[in-house]
Amino acid sequence: MLAAARGQSLPAREVPTSIKVEEEDDSLPFAPTHMLAVYSPRDWAIGGRRAVRYVPIHDVVLAAHCTNLPALPPRNPSPTSIAVTSLRLPETTTFGVVLDYLYTKNVTTVLGALLPRSAVGVPAKAIPATIAKACSTAELTQRLFRTHALWTNVCALGVHDEALWNIIDSAWQVLLLGLRISSEAGGPVNVAPLKT
Numbered sequence: 269m270l271a272a273a274r275g276q277s278l279p280a281r282e283v284p285t286s287i288k289v290e291e292e293d294d295s296l297p298f299a300p301t302h303m304l305a306v307y308s309p310r311d312w313a314i315g316g317r318r319a320v321r322y323v324p325i326h327d328v329v330l331a332a333h334c335t336n337l338p339a340l341p342p343r344n345p346s347p348t349s350i351a352v353t354s355l356r357l358p359e360t361t362t363f364g365v366v367l368d369y370l371y372t373k374n375v376t377t378v379l380g381a382l383l384p385r386s387a388v389g390v391p392a393k394a395i396p397a398t399i400a401k402a403c404s405t406a407e408l409t410q411r412l413f414r415t416h417a418l419w420t421n422v423c424a425l426g427v428h429d430e431a432l433w434n435i436i437d438s439a440w441q442v443l444l445l446g447l448r449i450s451s452e453a454g455g456p457v458n459v460a461p462l463k464t
Contacts, residue, residue, distance in 0.1 A: 283320060285341075286349040300324035301343050303352045308360045321360055323367065324350070333370045336426030358424055359417035366421050375435045382415050382439040384408075395442050400449035408447045415439050 283305045304323045311319040327340050341351045357363055365381045368374070380388070386402035387395045399408065419436050 283354050284352050286344055286351055287322070288349050289347075298326075299347075300350060301327040302340050303350050304355045305352055306355045306357060306360050306363050308357055310358075311360060319360075320354075321363070322352070323363065325367070329370055333427055333429065334425040335428065336424060358420040362414060362418040362421050365418055366425065366427065369429075369432055370427070373431070375431055378418075378432065378435050379439060382411060382418065382436075383442065384411065387442070396445035396449055399442070399446040400453065403446070403450070405447060405450050408443055408450060412440070412443050412447065415443060 287303050289299070302325050304325055306321045306323055307319065327343070330337050331340075338353065338355065340353050344351045362381070365378055369378050383395070384399050384403050384407065387399055390398045403411075415436060419440075422432065422436065
């Protein structure tokens with residue numbers, strides 16, 4: 269539906285105020301109202317450039333769930349362009365998980381983004397032992413970093429959704445227990461550096 273650059277690296281001063289769109293189908297009534305230029309302080313690179321990820325959104329969805337969302341500009345009256353707003357987040361890597369949840373309210377998708385695939389179809393009480401056997405301590409550590417990144421974004425956006433908070437807490441507890449079981453079985457925990 270939208271023809272826009274995703275993950276394009278632009279200097280901070282060059283984030284556009286609007287982006288031209290191309291209609292590919294007849295879904296205009298459901299077309300996004302805005303484009304977010306999502307970035308993180310971690311995304312800054314040498315030379316004052318940052319990676320900016322363009323994400324189409326519907327203002328009403330984010331306004332209904334994000335108490336800390338910056339004010340969005342008025343909707344662009346032109347059907348051929350969409351307003352762009354910069355959004356600084358602690359971590360851009362999990363913004364898609366947050367956005368998907370806000371649209372669908374599907375906690376299973378969130379859990380799937382946080383836990384290893386080896387946890388799928390396993391009874392809840394058996395998940396920590398299962399992931400401890402199936403995953404390295406480095407992978408479990410990376411999943412803990414990802415869970416923390418999601419938590420920081422949910423805090424930054426001001427999302428107050430009990431189901432989302434419960435699933436983040438559950439994933440955190442399961443991953444910590446899996447890491448503990450893994451470290452007890454195989455010696456000291458080797459913490460891998462956070463992937464960027």
